[in-house]
Amino acid sequence: MSTIALDAIRGCLEGFVPAVMATCDAKGVPNVSMISQVHYVDPEHVALSYQFFNKTRQNILSTRAATISVIDPANMADYRLDLDYEETLTAGPIFESMRAKLAGIASHSGMEGVFLLRGADIMRVRAIAETPGPRIAPMTSTLSLLAAVRRSLAFMAAAQDLGNLFDRTLESLTNQFGIRHAMVLMFEESTGSLYTVGSTGYARSGVGSELAVGHGIIGVAARERVPIRIGHMSADYSYGAAIRDQAQQHGLADSTAKEIDYPGLAAPESQIAVPILTDSRLLGVLFAESPEPMRFCYEDEDALTIVADRLADLIGNVQQEDSGPAVLPESPPQAAPASRAPITIRHYAADDSVFLDHDYLIKGVAGAIFWKLARAHVGQGRVEFTNRELRLDPALRLPEHSENLEARLVLLQKRLSERSAIRIEKCGRGRFRFAVPCALTLEEVGSGA
């Protein structure tokens, strides 16, 4: 084993500088090319991306040896890694992590179906040697990630409810990690989509915006259940574009394939999406981005994965509050304050979309919840509700897990506060108030009733 530890040079494997790979055939004919990804696996292994069946691939299979040159962007040190081929993975976390990054690149550049990872070649590191050459003085870090994680977890643990937990998580990213643009998205199992429940650093919050699982950085991280990072969006895009030009010449690309529009920054350079998992079940995605290239490294991925894991635990904890009665005593009907104009609420039964005076509010389960609250308020004058009665209502068709209701209430609460004078306010454990400062007119569309 080499005296230089692979862990100590993970910065070289970020892809800041393309890695160079040399192989030989059985007769000693060398081949040298750039390689898309050198992925850190563990202290003794890297994985190389296998995308095309070419000379490099033939050589690896026949001689089982490769040498790569990687450069540390921090100080420009050039390391030569002597590698032995062990196996090619075509499934599992390592493969999925590498494939997700390639898939993200592909979805950005309309190359789905062409730019595919055929395998992750697992290579054992025989030796690492540093090569003499020009260096620059490394910049000293102003941030201790370990301390940032510790402080973040403590701050998050003090959350009172789910909405506050999301806020505290995002606040921690900003205050402890210096991440200025981030989102929390929750997974909607029934539609296979993710919806934003909190964000920081954007002109508009984007709360309620939806992304399809499988598309873009966030959607691919969700589908594959692995953290993914892209550190140089323009270079990745450019790389994809070069392949697309060639593929289109060969008739392999669909020129009508749409590029994915992500919410958030118009021109991000770095993005990281970390799945929020509990027992490998997907709860959502923690996402951060930056206009700076290579903003997030392996260490950031480790740190944000710990934050996301803790977030998953705390999502479970803050929902242990659901012990209130299923139904509250009916409160007396309340006369609407005359000072505000009435609001017309239109509900479309087909997708549970809700409009307030022609302005779109929300749809899906959150729309159904809102419609139930509004009907109970107008019909029975109710103001207070319990989480439990919503959970028990079969008409809402809530998915099995408890975070689904809580997250939708957070979503609804935030959408209302951005779009309307109507409020959802916590008023005790597992209880909330539907505060309506005016008269409501209800219109149901397409129910057939």
Add this chain to the structure above:
Amino acid sequence: MSSLQQQGDRQWGGPTLPGGVLTPALAEFCQSGTSIVLASCDHDGRPIVGRGLACRIEPEGKARVVLRKSSNPKLLKALADGARLAVTFTQPSTHRSIQLKAPAARIVDANVGDAPAAIAQTTAFSRDLMDVGYSESFAKTYCGFEPHDLVTLTFLPENAFVQTPGPNAGSALQ
């Protein structure tokens, strides 16, 4: 689309400089200031990787690749022992890439034209690196060298291959 691709593979097999596979356009590309990476093979059949700085194509079709001696001792040792050579030239801004192979290379001292070529080509390459987003300090350091540390490989390319990433990569130009 790159001009290399526009010309198509067949034209690369057209008139070559005397004694080699290099066409004038290919020779121009190799000397334009690109990323230059190298490979050889040691006695045990294990690959060796190297990085170069500049390339000059002589009128008779021979290539001269200039590199840092101190950064590539294993590569130089293997070539001195008669091992084969592969060199890939890549332009970062377009990903255009060409690989040349030769059955052997001679190691010679950098001649009077090599250092100025290294300066000119690394300057052009630095600009290309900065165009694709690398910092000036990165580009200058990557391309940096001490004149006394330069060494030159001379070889007659035997084959040339398209390396631009994609389905066409690896196909012979001739």
